[in-house]
Every structure is written in C-alpha cells, then in structure tokens.
Amino acid sequence: MSQPTAANKIRSEVKRRRTFAIISHPDAGKTTLTEKLLLFAGAIQIAGSVKARKASRHASSDWMEIEKQRGISVASSVMQMEYQDCVINLLDTPGHQDFSEDTYRVLTAVDAAIMVIDGANGIEPQTIRLLEVCRARHTPIITFINKFDREVQEPLDLLSEVESHLGMDGVPFTWPVGMGKHFAGVFDLQKDRMRVFKAGQDKRGGDVEFMQGLDNPQIAERFGSTFAKAREEIELIQEAAPAFDQAAFLAGEQTPIFFGSAVNNFGVQEVLETLVQWAPAPSPRQALERLVEPDENKFTGVVFKVQANMDPAHRDRVAFVRVSSGRFERGMRLKIVRTGKELRSSNVVSFLSQRRDILDEAYAGDVIGIPNHGVLHLGDVLTEGETLHFTGLPFFAPELFREVEVKDPLRSKQLRTGLTQLGEEGAIQVFRPEIGSALLLGAVGQLQFEVVAHRLKTEYNVDAILRPSRYNMARWFTSDDPVALKKFMQSNSQHIAYDVVNAPAFLVSSPAQLRVAQDLNPAIEFHMMREHSGQVFSQTQ
Numbered sequence: 001m002s003q004p005t006a007a008n009k010i011r012s013e014v015k016r017r018r019t020f021a022i023i024s025h026p027d028a029g030k031t032t033l034t035e036k037l038l039l040f041a042g043a044i045q046i047a048g049s050v051k052a053r054k055a056s057r058h059a060s061s062d063w064m065e066i067e068k069q070r071g072i073s074v075a076s077s078v079m080q081m082e083y084q085d086c087v088i089n090l091l092d093t094p095g096h097q098d099f100s101e102d103t104y105r106v107l108t109a110v111d112a113a114i115m116v117i118d119g120a121n122g123i124e125p126q127t128i129r130l131l132e133v134c135r136a137r138h139t140p141i142i143t144f145i146n147k148f149d150r151e152v153q154e155p156l157d158l159l160s161e162v163e164s165h166l167g168m169d170g171v172p173f174t175w176p177v178g179m180g181k182h183f184a185g186v187f188d189l190q191k192d193r194m195r196v197f198k199a200g201q202d203k204r205g206g207d208v209e210f211m212q213g214l215d216n217p218q219i220a221e222r223f224g225s226t227f228a229k230a231r232e233e234i235e236l237i238q239e240a241a242p243a244f245d246q247a248a249f250l251a252g253e254q255t256p257i258f259f260g261s262a263v264n265n266f267g268v269q270e271v272l273e274t275l276v277q278w279a280p281a282p283s284p285r286q287a288l289e290r291l292v293e294p295d296e297n298k299f300t301g302v303v304f305k306v307q308a309n310m311d312p313a314h315r316d317r318v319a320f321v322r323v324s325s326g327r328f329e330r331g332m333r334l335k336i337v338r339t340g341k342e343l344r345s346s347n348v349v350s351f352l353s354q355r356r357d358i359l360d361e362a363y364a365g366d367v368i369g370i371p372n373h374g375v376l377h378l379g380d381v382l383t384e385g386e387t388l389h390f391t392g393l394p395f396f397a398p399e400l401f402r403e404v405e406v407k408d409p410l411r412s413k414q415l416r417t418g419l420t421q422l423g424e425e426g427a428i429q430v431f432r433p434e435i436g437s438a439l440l441l442g443a444v445g446q447l448q449f450e451v452v453a454h455r456l457k458t459e460y461n462v463d464a465i466l467r468p469s470r471y472n473m474a475r476w477f478t479s480d481d482p483v484a485l486k487k488f489m490q491s492n493s494q495h496i497a498y499d500v501v502n503a504p505a506f507l508v509s510s511p512a513q514l515r516v517a518q519d520l521n522p523a524i525e526f527h528m529m530r531e532h533s534g535q536v537f538s539q540t541q
C-alpha cells in the first residue's frame with residue numbers, strides 16, 4: 001500500500017472515532033443508560049433489565065467477589081460499537097467514590113463525557129468531584145437528566161443547578177413535557193417536534209411517535225395543561241439560553257442538556273446522535289518531547305489502567321491502552337518506553353459489548369487490552385521505537401494510611417509480590433518507609449483497603465493484617481537545590497517513604513505538621529499530585 005493511501009485511511013478512521021465515558025453519582029442510571037446506548041447502536045440485540053445486565057456481568061467478567069457482595073462496579077471496562085458510521089468507544093467508570101482515583105485515570109483516556117443526573121436528586125457529591133476532573137481537562141460534557149417518569153425536580157430548577165455547579169452554560173436540546181404520572185414526552189428544540197412518551201423497556205425505537213411544531217394545536221389539545229406549562233418554559237429558555245455553539249461545547253464552556261427516562265429507553269437516542277454529531281474526534285496528545293497528532297503514521301499509546309485477573313480462568317493482567325496515534329496492527333512489535341524492552345503484541349483483545357474479541361487493527365481513540373504478566377505498568381507509553389513521555393496521568397496523594405503486615409511471616413515474600421502488583425495496577429499506593437520494615441498502604445477511599453485485603457487473600461493466598469497508621473497526609477517533594485534536599489531527607493528520615501516508582505514522599509499526621517515543614521524548608525516543594533513518569537508535578541498543597 002502506498003504511503004498517502006495509508007495516511008488517508010488513518011485520517012478517516014480517526015475522524016470517525018468518538019471516545020467517551022459516562023459519569024454519575026451511584027444510582028443515577030449510568031448502567032441503564034450504558035445498556036440503552038449499546039442497544040441503540042446495535043451492539044446488543046436485546047438489552048435486558050438493569051438487574052439482568054448486572055447479573056450477567058457477574059457471570060461473564062466479574063473477577064472480584066467483593067463487587068458482587070456490594071453491588072458496585074469496581075471494575076472499569078470498555079465497550080466498542082458502531083453508530084451512523086462512527087466507531088464509539090465507551091469507557092465504563094467505577095461508580096463508587098472510593099475508587100475515584102481509578103475514574104480520574106479513565107477520564108484521561110476519553111475525549112468527552114456524558115453526565116447522568118437523577119432528576120429527583122439533582123447534582124450529587126460524587127458527580128461534583130468527577131466534574132472537577134473533567135473541567136480541569138476541559139472535557140466536553142453532554143448532560144442527561146434521568147428519571148422523568150418519576151416525580152422529579154422542576155426542569156428549570158435542574159437547569160440552573162447544572163449551570164451553577166458546572167460553571168458552564170446549559171443549552172437544552174430537549175425539554176420535558178410533564179413528569180411522573182403525567183410525563184408526556186420530550187420536545188426536541190433542534191427539530192421543533194415532540195417525541196411522545198411510551199413506557200417500554202427494550203425496544204429499539206420502532207414505534208416512535210412524533211408531533212411536529214411547538215404551535216401545533218393537536219399537541220396542545222392532547223396534553224392540555226401539561227403541555228401549556230412546558231411550552232411556557234420552552235419559550236422562556238429560548239429567550240434566555242444561549243444558542244448552541246460547538247466551539248464553546250468543545251472548550252467545556254457549554255453543555256447540551258437532555259431529559260428522559262433511561263429505563264424506558266426514552267430520550268436516549270438523541271444523546272447518541274448528539275455524541276456522533278458534535279462530540280470531538282480524538283485530539284492531539286501532549287508528550288514531554290512533542291505534540292503527538294492522532295493521524296500520524298506511527299503507533300503510540302498509553303496504559304491508563306491495569307487490571308489483574310479479569311477473567312478468573314485466565315489469571316492474567318490486562319493493560320488497557322488508549323491509542324494516541326497511528327494504526328495498531330496485531331502482531332506489531334512495540335517498545336515499552338520505560339524499560340526500552342520490546343513487546344510482541346500478538347495476543348491483544350478489544351472490548352465489544354463485554355466480550356473479548358481478538359482485535360485486528362485499532363486507531364487513535366480506540367482502547368486495546370494487552371494481557372501480560374507484569375511488564376506493563378500504569379502510565380507506560382508504547383511506541384514503534386520513539387522515546388515519548390505523555391503527560392497527564394495522575395496519582396493523587398493518599399488521604400488514608402494503613403500499616404500492613406502478614407499473619408504468617410513465611411508468606412512475607414508473597415505479600416510483597418502481591419502489593420507490588422496491586423500497586424502497579426493503581427489499586428492502592430504502596431510506600432516503603434525509609435526506617436522500619438512494615439510497608440505502608442495509601443488510599444483515597446476506605447474501600448480500597450478492603451479490596452486489597454480481599455485480593456491478597458484470594459489471589460495471593462496472603463492473610464494481611466492492616467493496622468491504623470499515625471499518618472494522614474503524604475506529599476511528594478522535590479527541590480532544585482540538591483544540598484537542601486539531602487539535608488531535608490536526612491533530618492526527616494523517620495517521615496520519609498518511597499512509592500512504587502521510588503519517588504520519595506513526606507508523611508505527616510496533620511496539615512499543621514506539613515506547614516511547619518514548609519516554613520522550615522523553603523527550598524523544598526511539596527506536591528499533592530504526581531504524574532506517572534515519576535516526575536512530580538507542581539500543585540497546590
């Protein structure tokens with residue numbers, strides 16, 4: 001194949017990619033919406049009820065019993081589907097806030113996000129944290145306000161709540177006509193027509209009824225005062241709300257807003273169409289060395305997630321790689337930039353509707369899964385030979401600590417192996433204190449400790465004892481002054497521990513203690529976030 005044709009192919013494949021995640025507070029309807037999006041895109045023929053989906057997920061890919069016990073989605077997964085000539089990659093995120101660090105990293109691998117809000121509860125705490133991450137990265141957000149088949153908040157109130165929390169303008173694309181028992185449908189403001197509500201679980205939209213025109217007397221007659229109220233609101237927002245502006249959406253300054261009922265498969269297709277039409281194709285990615293364009297000829301990609309033992313039958317680790325540029329082909333030889341080693345990618349998986357299929361090619365925006373036995377770490381960059389370090393994959397300073405020891409001293413080696421692997425996966429942060437032998441575990445959420453203890457037991461046959469630690473805060477530190485750095489480390493050795501990439505961190509029990517250290521050591525910079533490459537990033541403390 002001649003060079004220009006290959007380049008054109010890459011360009012056109014990149015243009016039709018849409019990679020996004022759904023974010024929400026638990027129970028807002030993320031699983032339901034995911035299932036309905038898959039249904040519309042034809043990725044699954046019959047989408048069962050949420051319960052059935054959750055149950056089958058347990059059967060097929062639930063690798064951790066704790067997930068079953070708690071009914072929360074600990075594992076992130078990836079689904080690929082095609083809709084209107086677009087290839088859509090949907091990256092699932094854990095809903096539970098204790099795994100927010102994992103979610104943040106998934107968000108570094110998407111180009112857009114759909115935010116699901118429970119219409120009764122409005123914006124909830126977990127949504128706010130996730131939004132902050134999206135906002136920091138200027139990720140475009142599409143908002144779906146769910147559960148209009150129930151008594152929910154007034155749509156105008158929800159609109160202003162979304163605007164004030166997001167700090168961006170909301171542009172309603174649809175508007176609800178009634179709610180709960182009187183939910184009559186949604187009015188499409190772009191197409192000036194109403195989609196009449198029909199309860200229904202698994203239909204793919206065959207028997208959809210539309211009524212054209214806001215001034216249509218038949219609508220007014222059929223839905224009476226419910227429609228009259230909605231119409232008043234629509235006229236109000238048509239005057240007050242800004243017009244949709246794609247550039248503002250892409251810059252994260254405007255969010256298109258949709259209303260509906262995911263469980264009834266209602267208002268979902270509009271979201272999918274907007275995603276295909278307006279959400280961005282993969283954009284260039286910044287590396288320390290240069291800007292990498294998605295349609296370059298050479299393959300590059302980043303490991304944004306490592307998951308162990310996804311399939312108990314395989315007992316493997318899968319590195320999730322987001323393709324940043326070029327074309328991935330099965331069997332390609334890839335360089336792991338961190339180690340300089342070569343990886344032969346013959347056994348690679350794609351994610352299609354939860355099934356692991358052998359993948360033949362992938363382009364920027366796609367996610368490929370590479371089974372391996374520990375050679376790939378979180379944040380690793382894969383290339384065809386070039387040395388590149390992508391920026392932006394964050395580790396956050398833990399807020400909770402435990403000392404970890406093993407009940408049976410003969411199993412300390414297994415404990416270390418297990419913790420090293422879980423640390424590389426990002427399931428927990430492991431610190432090796434400068435003084436003393438007990439390893440320290442650091443987490444952002446309490447549940448992370450439980451998961452780690454459970455996994456040490458089931459996957460490594462280690463009974464770990466987790467004891468409270470005197471530390472509550474950690475800050476990575478750097479200095480331009482090597483002498484000051486050495487002095488600081490010597491005089492604080494009892495507070496220093498090294499993380500998985502041997503970056504030193506300063507551990508304290510209170511903010512006051514940190515402030516004292518800062519005052520005494522002006523040449524030292526303390527950081528609450530570290531990037532994967534081992535480089536420490538300057539942040540507020």
Ligand code: G4P
Pocket residue numbers: 024025026027028029030031032033050051095146147148149150260261262263264
């Ligand atoms: P999540 O992934 O964000 O945690 O939410 P999920 O989709 O699991 O939905 C949480 C609950 O909300 C589910 O009920 C689901 O059926 C319900 N739900 C989702 N969308 C809608 C909607 O449009 N309208 C209404 N009324 N409910 C909706 P559940 O209590 O977990 O199960 P079940 O009692 O429905 O079986």
